[in-house]
Amino acid sequence: MKAIFILFIIALLSNSPALSATLKLPECLLEQSLETEVHFYISEDVLNEYSPEFVKAKIDSWIAYANTTLKNSCIPTRRSATHIEYVSELDSSWFQDVDVAERLLKNELGRQVPETNANGHPIFNAIVFSNWLNSYKSQYCGYASSSTFFFTIALNCPDSVLEHEIGHLSGASHDIKTLKEGVEAFDLEEYWMSSYPPGKPYSLGYVCAGRGTIMSYEDDRMPVYSNPNIYWDSKICGDAVTADNSRVLTEFAKQYLVR
Structure with missing residues (x-):
C-alpha cells in the first residue's frame, strides 16, 4: 500500500502544470x-x-x-x-x-x-x-x-x-505592474525622465505565465532578466520595445569592455 501511495503522489506531481512547464533560454555566443x-x-x-x-x-x-x-x-x-x-x-x-x-x-x-x-x-x-x-x-x-x-x-x-x-x-527597472501599484495616474514617460541618467524605454521587468523575471516583484521569480527570446511555459518573458533588461545590462557591460 505504501509503495502504491508513493507512486500515486509521483504521478500527481508529474502531471502538475508547474513541473510540466519549461524555461526556454536563448543560445548565447559570448566572446x-x-x-x-x-x-x-x-x-x-x-x-x-x-x-x-x-x-x-x-x-x-x-x-x-x-x-x-x-x-x-x-x-x-x-x-x-x-x-x-x-x-x-x-x-x-x-x-x-x-x-x-x-x-x-x-x-x-x-x-x-x-x-x-x-x-x-x-x-x-x-x-x-x-x-x-x-x-x-x-x-x-x-x-x-x-x-x-x-x-x-x-x-x-x-x-x-x-x-x-x-x-x-546597471539601469534595469521593475515590471509595469509593480511600477503602477499605489500610483493613481502613472506616467511611464515621466517615470523614465525622473531618473538620471534617464531610464531606457526597454528597461522594464516582465511577468510571463504567472512567473516574474528578476526585476519583478512577483512571489515566484525566475533567474532571468526580461528578454523577448526567453519563454516560460511557452509564454514570452519580455518585449523588444518595453521589456528587455538583458539588452540593458549587455549595453552596460559593453561600455566598459570597449575601454
Missing part, C-alpha cells in the same frame, strides 16, 4: 565577459545571530544566483565577491536609506570606498545588515542607490535580491 567585483561591508552585529561561515556561504549563494541569472539571460558579465569586511555596528534603522547608510559606512571606515577597479570597471558595494525587518519603515529586502554603486541587503533576503539590486544599479 568576452565583464568581470564585476562585489565588495561586502557587513555590520558586526550580524555575528550575534550568524557565524562567519554562514555569512560567507550566504554571500556565495547570492553570487551563484547572480551568475546563473546573467548566464541564462546571455549577458556578458560575471560577478565575484572580492572583498568581505566587517565594520563596527551600523544602525540598521537606516537600511532603507542607502545614501545615509553609505555615509555611515564611510564615516566608520574613515576612508573612501572605491566604486571602480584599476581597469575602470565598476565595483558594486553591498552594505549588509542582519535583518531588513528591523529597519524603520522598511518595506523591501534591498535598496539601491540612485547615484552611486552602493546598495543595502540583509542576510535574511532571498538569493535573488543581490542581482535585483545590482540590476537597478
Whole structure:
C-alpha cells in the first residue's frame, strides 16, 4: 500500500502544470565577459545571530544566483565577491536609506570606498545588515542607490535580491505592474525622465505565465532578466520595445569592455 501511495503522489506531481512547464533560454555566443567585483561591508552585529561561515556561504549563494541569472539571460558579465569586511555596528534603522547608510559606512571606515577597479570597471558595494525587518519603515529586502554603486541587503533576503539590486544599479527597472501599484495616474514617460541618467524605454521587468523575471516583484521569480527570446511555459518573458533588461545590462557591460 505504501509503495502504491508513493507512486500515486509521483504521478500527481508529474502531471502538475508547474513541473510540466519549461524555461526556454536563448543560445548565447559570448566572446568576452565583464568581470564585476562585489565588495561586502557587513555590520558586526550580524555575528550575534550568524557565524562567519554562514555569512560567507550566504554571500556565495547570492553570487551563484547572480551568475546563473546573467548566464541564462546571455549577458556578458560575471560577478565575484572580492572583498568581505566587517565594520563596527551600523544602525540598521537606516537600511532603507542607502545614501545615509553609505555615509555611515564611510564615516566608520574613515576612508573612501572605491566604486571602480584599476581597469575602470565598476565595483558594486553591498552594505549588509542582519535583518531588513528591523529597519524603520522598511518595506523591501534591498535598496539601491540612485547615484552611486552602493546598495543595502540583509542576510535574511532571498538569493535573488543581490542581482535585483545590482540590476537597478546597471539601469534595469521593475515590471509595469509593480511600477503602477499605489500610483493613481502613472506616467511611464515621466517615470523614465525622473531618473538620471534617464531610464531606457526597454528597461522594464516582465511577468510571463504567472512567473516574474528578476526585476519583478512577483512571489515566484525566475533567474532571468526580461528578454523577448526567453519563454516560460511557452509564454514570452519580455518585449523588444518595453521589456528587455538583458539588452540593458549587455549595453552596460559593453561600455566598459570597449575601454
